[in-house]
Amino acid sequence: MTAAPTADDLAQPFGSYFEVLRRWAAAQPDKPALIDEHGAIVWGDMLDRIDRIAARLLETGLERGQAVAILGASSTNYALVFLAAVRAGGVAAPLTTSASAEQLAAMAKDSGARHIFVDRAKLAELGDSSFPDLERIVLDEDLDDWMSARSRPELDMPPGEPDEPFNIIYSSGTTGTPKGIVQSHRMRWRQFASTAASWLDKGMEVRALASTPLYSNTTMVAFLAPLLAGGTVRIVGKFDTLKWLENAQGDRTTVTMLVPVQYQRLMDEPRFGEFDLSALQLKYCTSAPFSAELKREVLDRMPGALVEIYSMTEGGVVCLLEAHKFPDKLHTVGRPGPGSELKVLDDEDREVPPGTPGNLVGRSQTMMMGYRNRPDQTREGLWTDPASGEIWQRMGDIGRVDEDGFVELVGRAKDMIISGGFNIYPVDLENALLARPGVREAAVIGVPSRKWGETPVGFVTLAGDAPDSDTILKEVNAGLGKTQRLAQLHAITEMPRSHIGKLLKTELREDAERRGLPE
Numbered sequence: 001m002t003a004a005p006t007a008d009d010l011a012q013p014f015g016s017y018f019e020v021l022r023r024w025a026a027a028q029p030d031k032p033a034l035i036d037e038h039g040a041i042v043w044g045d046m047l048d049r050i051d052r053i054a055a056r057l058l059e060t061g062l063e064r065g066q067a068v069a070i071l072g073a074s075s076t077n078y079a080l081v082f083l084a085a086v087r088a089g090g091v092a093a094p095l096t097t098s099a100s101a102e103q104l105a106a107m108a109k110d111s112g113a114r115h116i117f118v119d120r121a122k123l124a125e126l127g128d129s130s131f132p133d134l135e136r137i138v139l140d141e142d143l144d145d146w147m148s149a150r151s152r153p154e155l156d157m158p159p160g161e162p163d164e165p166f167n168i169i170y171s172s173g174t175t176g177t178p179k180g181i182v183q184s185h186r187m188r189w190r191q192f193a194s195t196a197a198s199w200l201d202k203g204m205e206v207r208a209l210a211s212t213p214l215y216s217n218t219t220m221v222a223f224l225a226p227l228l229a230g231g232t233v234r235i236v237g238k239f240d241t242l243k244w245l246e247n248a249q250g251d252r253t254t255v256t257m258l259v260p261v262q263y264q265r266l267m268d269e270p271r272f273g274e275f276d277l278s279a280l281q282l283k284y285c286t287s288a289p290f291s292a293e294l295k296r297e298v299l300d301r302m303p304g305a306l307v308e309i310y311s312m313t314e315g316g317v318v319c320l321l322e323a324h325k326f327p328d329k330l331h332t333v334g335r336p337g338p339g340s341e342l343k344v345l346d347d348e349d350r351e352v353p354p355g356t357p358g359n360l361v362g363r364s365q366t367m368m369m370g371y372r373n374r375p376d377q378t379r380e381g382l383w384t385d386p387a388s389g390e391i392w393q394r395m396g397d398i399g400r401v402d403e404d405g406f407v408e409l410v411g412r413a414k415d416m417i418i419s420g421g422f423n424i425y426p427v428d429l430e431n432a433l434l435a436r437p438g439v440r441e442a443a444v445i446g447v448p449s450r451k452w453g454e455t456p457v458g459f460v461t462l463a464g465d466a467p468d469s470d471t472i473l474k475e476v477n478a479g480l481g482k483t484q485r486l487a488q489l490h491a492i493t494e495m496p497r498s499h500i501g502k503l504l505k506t507e508l509r510e511d512a513e514r515r516g517l518p519e
Contacts, residue, residue, distance in 0.1 A: 051151030072119030180372035206231025316393030317362020417446030438466020
């Protein structure tokens, strides 16, 4: 009988993701591996299905290093295709479901995929004529019949090399084509093998609840890492507080990842106290500002450790806040984790003294390979230390480091908005507003939202013959992705500016508060 992987196996500098999965499947073929609302797939069947999908991808022309696009609600079939794309020597390219049809077509083209797996609901929304140049497989209807009748021999699917791409994660929240963030096999191994090893070291039974979409980098902590630990992963299509609580109780969930707005909704759920969550050992949070007040409430009301992760999909520093250990540091995002480094720079890229706010740059073992097809933008996001020549990632945030090494975020460069865990760039929404007839000036800010964490609100100055702001709001939102849409749009007579002409978004935020903030 094949021995199950150990913590020492996962602690190696590099290894084959699928060799680890193969060993787990041999050691525990009848244990549930993936679960969704339609049922469970055991480890033995999961590996067989991954291999058969991978074999069919190769039979239908997938080339090594070529992307496989995936689009739809999270499900076990979605997870199988993600893993099979990598197993076949390809690159998993999950696409953002909230993007517009035009954005999705552009992402699919940018990825270089020749296959797209899409679920029936999304295909009905987009129309049967979508993605005409790709081989299209309907995830929830065609997959069983489409996959190969048998898997290909091992030699036909060699393991991924360290510097080959593992997946492409498309950034959310742009009105043009989102940037494709390419992550390597080495990066994914370093990111999740050590996490899985730590769970095995503790003797932890890993039953994960993945409640964010599989197209999001956030979700990988609750998807890829648990499988490396031989665990069971429940995949949720759409977050619902009562369903989450029922699943966590019924599965005896031990590990989960949630974004702040999901924690807020759980805390607001009237029936929260009716459910037994005592099996929870480890809760993660990332992707958006996580207030100290909400962290404190989660610590008080939910069992298990709470770890906030601060980083970027692109890489850079990884900060960890073990909130349960440092209740006096809940206003921070923690300290750089193992293998991570952080510097704080002024606007001239000079390092500032401790305690002084500045632009954050970071480096770690989990840096991206770059933006797909965008070398100039890849370079723009990097900073080279003139003293050492080391390459660092610009984090896009303004922060300071306290005397204990904890990082406090005090602002975000370029006023990026994070709504429901997804990035929204105001300039893209401003450009969409300026494209409407009669809009002379446009500015977009992020305001607090109990429902979304933050939500975008727009301000415009209008020409005399322009439509009213409600009409413009409807027209602009119709062309935006679901996560980008403006909650409010206000017409004003003049934009507030400094004496040198700089737009004063602080005054716009004050104006928005006076007018009444959205939910």
